[in-house]
Amino acid sequence: MSTAARKKSLIWDYLTTVDHKKIAILYLIAGGLFFLIGGLEALLMRIQLMKPNNDFLNGDLFNQVMTMHGTTMIFFAATPLLFALMNAVVPLQIGARDVAFPFLNALGFWLFFFGGVFLNCSWFLGGAPDAGWTSYASLSLESPGHGIDFYLLGLQISGFGTLISGINFLVTIVTMRAPGMTFMRMPMFTWTTFVASALILFAFPPLTVGLLLLMLDRLFGANFFDPALGGNTIIYEHLFWIFGHPEVYILVLPAFGIFSEVIATFSRKRLFGYSSMVFAVVLIGFLGFMVWAHHMFTVGLGPVANAIFAVATMTIAVPTGIKIFNWLFTMWGGNIRFTTPMLYAVSFIPSFVMGGVTGVMLASAPADYQYHDTYFVVAHFHYVIVGGVVFALLAGTHYWWPKMFGKMLNEALGKITFVLFFVGFHLTFFIQHFLGLMGMPRRVFTFLPNQGLDTGNLVSTIGAFFMTAGVIILLINVVISSISGKKAEADAWGVGRTLEWAVSSPAPEYNFAQIPLVRGLDAYWLEKMEGKKGLTPAEPLGDIHMPNPSVLPFVISLGLFVSAFGFLYHNDYSWGLPVAILGLVITFGSMFLRSIIDDYGFHIHKDEIIEAEKKGVKA
Amino acid sequence: MAQHANSENPNVNLAYRRKKNAEEMKRQVISFVLMILLTLIAFFAVGYDKFSHWFSIPFILLLAIVQVMFQLYYFMHMSHKGHEFPAIFMYGGVFVAFLTVWAFATIVWW
Amino acid sequence: MHVEEKLTAETFPAEPERATLEGKNKFLGFWFFLGGETVLFASLFATFIALRDKTAGGPTSEELFQMPVVFVATMLLLTSSLTSVYAIHHMKNFDFKKMQLWFGITVLLGLAFLGLEIFEFYEYVHEGLKYSTSAFSSAFYTLVGLHGSHVAFGLSWILTLMIRNAKRGLNLYNAPKFYLASLYWHFIDVVWVFIFTVVYLMGMVG
Numbered sequence: 001m002s003t004a005a006r007k008k009s010l011i012w013d014y015l016t017t018v019d020h021k022k023i024a025i026l027y028l029i030a031g032g033l034f035f036l037i038g039g040l041e042a043l044l045m046r047i048q049l050m051k052p053n054n055d056f057l058n059g060d061l062f063n064q065v066m067t068m069h070g071t072t073m074i075f076f077a078a079t080p081l082l083f084a085l086m087n088a089v090v091p092l093q094i095g096a097r098d099v100a101f102p103f104l105n106a107l108g109f110w111l112f113f114f115g116g117v118f119l120n121c122s123w124f125l126g127g128a129p130d131a132g133w134t135s136y137a138s139l140s141l142e143s144p145g146h147g148i149d150f151y152l153l154g155l156q157i158s159g160f161g162t163l164i165s166g167i168n169f170l171v172t173i174v175t176m177r178a179p180g181m182t183f184m185r186m187p188m189f190t191w192t193t194f195v196a197s198a199l200i201l202f203a204f205p206p207l208t209v210g211l212l213l214l215m216l217d218r219l220f221g222a223n224f225f226d227p228a229l230g231g232n233t234i235i236y237e238h239l240f241w242i243f244g245h246p247e248v249y250i251l252v253l254p255a256f257g258i259f260s261e262v263i264a265t266f267s268r269k270r271l272f273g274y275s276s277m278v279f280a281v282v283l284i285g286f287l288g289f290m291v292w293a294h295h296m297f298t299v300g301l302g303p304v305a306n307a308i309f310a311v312a313t314m315t316i317a318v319p320t321g322i323k324i325f326n327w328l329f330t331m332w333g334g335n336i337r338f339t340t341p342m343l344y345a346v347s348f349i350p351s352f353v354m355g356g357v358t359g360v361m362l363a364s365a366p367a368d369y370q371y372h373d374t375y376f377v378v379a380h381f382h383y384v385i386v387g388g389v390v391f392a393l394l395a396g397t398h399y400w401w402p403k404m405f406g407k408m409l410n411e412a413l414g415k416i417t418f419v420l421f422f423v424g425f426h427l428t429f430f431i432q433h434f435l436g437l438m439g440m441p442r443r444v445f446t447f448l449p450n451q452g453l454d455t456g457n458l459v460s461t462i463g464a465f466f467m468t469a470g471v472i473i474l475l476i477n478v479v480i481s482s483i484s485g486k487k488a489e490a491d492a493w494g495v496g497r498t499l500e501w502a503v504s505s506p507a508p509e510y511n512f513a514q515i516p517l518v519r520g521l522d523a524y525w526l527e528k529m530e531g532k533k534g535l536t537p538a539e540p541l542g543d544i545h546m547p548n549p550s551v552l553p554f555v556i557s558l559g560l561f562v563s564a565f566g567f568l569y570h571n572d573y574s575w576g577l578p579v580a581i582l583g584l585v586i587t588f589g590s591m592f593l594r595s596i597i598d599d600y601g602f603h604i605h606k607d608e609i610i611e612a613e614k615k616g617v618k619a
Numbered sequence: 620m621a622q623h624a625n626s627e628n629p630n631v632n633l634a635y636r637r638k639k640n641a642e643e644m645k646r647q648v649i650s651f652v653l654m655i656l657l658t659l660i661a662f663f664a665v666g667y668d669k670f671s672h673w674f675s676i677p678f679i680l681l682l683a684i685v686q687v688m689f690q691l692y693y694f695m696h697m698s699h700k701g702h703e704f705p706a707i708f709m710y711g712g713v714f715v716a717f718l719t720v721w722a723f724a725t726i727v728w729w
Numbered sequence: 730m731h732v733e734e735k736l737t738a739e740t741f742p743a744e745p746e747r748a749t750l751e752g753k754n755k756f757l758g759f760w761f762f763l764g765g766e767t768v769l770f771a772s773l774f775a776t777f778i779a780l781r782d783k784t785a786g787g788p789t790s791e792e793l794f795q796m797p798v799v800f801v802a803t804m805l806l807l808t809s810s811l812t813s814v815y816a817i818h819h820m821k822n823f824d825f826k827k828m829q830l831w832f833g834i835t836v837l838l839g840l841a842f843l844g845l846e847i848f849e850f851y852e853y854v855h856e857g858l859k860y861s862t863s864a865f866s867s868a869f870y871t872l873v874g875l876h877g878s879h880v881a882f883g884l885s886w887i888l889t890l891m892i893r894n895a896k897r898g899l900n901l902y903n904a905p906k907f908y909l910a911s912l913y914w915h916f917i918d919v920v921w922v923f924i925f926t927v928v929y930l931m932g933m934v935g
Binding site (some may be wrong): 104 | 860893
């Protein structure tokens with residue numbers, strides 16, 4: 001754009017990009033791909049469980065598919081898809097030209113990507129991990145082959161990426177806000193991104209340690225979890241859930257943020273109770289760290305510990321309830337437009353409340369002894385994660401698609417996707433509450449006929465096909481939009497409230513020609529209500545400083561990917577250790593290069609900006 | 620003094636800043652001496668066998684916490700202005716750290 | 730202020746590490762990272778506390794730990810923390826040579842600490858405390874070893890910065906980098922304070 005020299009091939013451009021908007025697209029593509037893989041695995045499981053004594057998948061394969069479904073969906077689909085939306089939207093919402101650390105932003109993406117690829121390599125190299133997404137130590141230590149090792153190393157690599165991205169968003173939101181964008185004027189999606197990033201910062205280290213200890217036990221002869229030598233497997237469970245429970249909020253808080261944006265936008269009303277929404281998000285984030293042992297009620301921690309964690313867990317229902325009512329009051333009396341994103345938002349509320357109610361049921365420690373490890377739990381967390389997070393991702397994708405790609409998605413197809421997905425979701429998971437109450441344990445690969453489980457499982461499987469159909473229509477929608485989609489305006493929905501709708505769709509490389517002056521909550525809406533076309537600038541038009549692209553994030557991540565193979569096989573083959581060292585040399589060598597090569601970035605000149613802005617106005 | 624800090628003349632400003640830095644450094648050395656002292660007390664408390672475990676373990680933990688406060692607030696300058704966010708996030712980390720250690724010291728199911 | 734600007738002692742800002750937006754970002758980001766590191770080490774400390782008397786018939790901490798070695802190591806690291814404070818003091822005075830000198834002393838002290846730790850591990854292995862001996866041995870070597878690897882990383886970081894900037898002196902591009910390296914070094918000392926208290930001193934008490 002700026003000079004002829006920067007006209008590189010598309011692939012090289014994306015391999016070296018540090019632009020948050022392009023990284024968002026990378027996250028969307030990679031996360032979407034893993035979402036399809038995870039969805040396929042879910043479908044395979046439902047086919048196996050369609051009828052009693054089915055032999056579509058054998059028990060071994062079922063365990064692998066089940067483990068990979070959970071792991072892929074949490075770590076490699078939901079998290080990166082949220083990062084896609086955060087990257088696309090948050091810098092624009094706070095009136096910034098970029099994130100605080102563009103280089104680390106790219107590094108975060110490539111680490112996640114190589115971690116996910118590494119994990120999925122297990123399918124072709126002797127079998128996937130098979131100890132569930134939690135990979136409890138007692139079970140995973142006994143798992144033969146290298147599946148679990150793929151899980152450990154893959155998650156470790158992608159975990160670093162997630163941590164880096166979390167820190168990046170925290171600093172971005174603290175330092176990069178436009179003049180006038182105080183904390184209490186930040187859009188809810190930015191607020192939830194901030195709190196979720198803080199949770200990432202504190203929740204991922206325990207996971208890192210848990211995975212590290214398990215890896216040391218499996219590959220390097222340590223005894224953390226071997227009772228014969230004094231080890232204790234409960235340590236792993238604690239570490240996993242100290243991470244695992246905040247992880248739920250890492251996923252669901254940004255989902256809340258997306259719905260807050262969508263509901264306010266399409267109700268044409270300011271979000272009801274904005275400050276109580278902020279308060280609720282922070283409180284949920286805080287309480288989220290004090291409840292992890294409710295996943296371990298049946299471990300035998302003792303009645304005192306169980307009681308404390310039960311009460312703490314139920315407390316979270318209070319801030320969540322605040323949010324639910326605020327959404328309802330936002331819609332009340334609003335001028336509601338049922339676009340595709342709004343349909344997801346409206347249906348999210350009852351769906352998520354059902355997940356919340358079963359959550360409070362599960363939080364009662366004595367009752368949990370009945371529910372534990374049954375399909376009731378499966379139904380509960382799918383109501384929360386699909387009804388909350390996946391609905392939000394679908395809503396957010398439809399809502400911000402024009403801002404990311406400059407073209408509208410087809411509304412009719414969007415609504416068909418919604419209906420299929422919504423019906424399929426409830427068909428699949430509602431019945432699972434009852435399957436669980438009737439005693440069907442989770443994670444089993446088959447069941448016997450005539451125990452009252454046949455019809456329920458069949459219904460559930462039919463629901464899964466509905467969801468699959470919905471996703472296929474979404475993919476068709478994407479293809480049609482990219483070929484012949486309507487070009488999106490800057491304010492694509494016509495009722496945008498926040499700053500991202502003030503810049504062209506897609507946003508120019510430098511986001512804002514002039515950093516805006518923010519004069520209140522819903523900054524763009526305020527300007528529109530005063531009859532202004534654009535934002536009030538906070539600075540004169542001038543040269544804009546931009547970060548240089550770099551291939552080093554890719555190489556650093558590639559090094560860890562290579563090194564992980566070396567460590568995985570170092571007990572089996574003599575080439576293992578040299579390969580591991582080679583990979584680390586690549587990684588640390590690239591970090592060294594990054595440290596010693598000065599990178600001052602470059603400038604886009606004022607004339608080019610004026611020209612680009614003119615073009616943007618014309619189009 | 621305060622007016623000098625805002626002086627337009629960079630040389631006056633420099634002299635002021637040098638002096639302030641020197642004062643700050645003096646405080647750093649004092650906190651270093653205190654930290655060494657705390658360390659000595661901790662080693663002594665463990666070496667002295669007339670103290671029971673019930674006294675010496677909480678005592679040396681307390682000394683460690685005091686010493687770490689010196690590190691954070693003086694050596695790492697957390698007492699300076701502009702450290703509000705660092706403080707929030709350090710204390711956030713300490714909160715989760717405390718919960719973790721507490722849980723592992725009580726409910727790991729011996 | 731701009732990163733590439735040539736500065737003198739007079740124009741050098743009072744807080745060079747935060748004078749530019751890049752510096753401010755790095756400063757905050759690194760503090761946040763240290764918040765995360767706190768939880769990382771806490772998880773390992775918690776694991777160690779849960780396993781510290783699970784020796785499975787192998788050597789116990791009371792049998793192994795020697796007060797003099799730990800004491801010397803502690804003094805070395807504490808002193809290196811002070812010397813890096815001196816280095817930053819001279820950075821703020823725009824005295825590049827003295828800063829390099831004090832960082833150099835810090836590196837030497839750090840190397841001595843690392844050498845002592847390697848020697849200590851070597852001794853323990855010879856006395857029968859191998860990595861796979863017991864849950865205690867695994868937890869001990871992992872916690873203290875991870876601290877040691879932080880020391881090694883910190884040393885190579887400071888050395889890289891010293892060598893890279895040896896010829897061109899201080900500016901607002903590298904001042905935040907030196908500042909962060911010294912923060913990292915202090916954090917390593919913070920962790921060590923808890924290691925000598927929780928692992929060694931409590932281990933000797935039993």
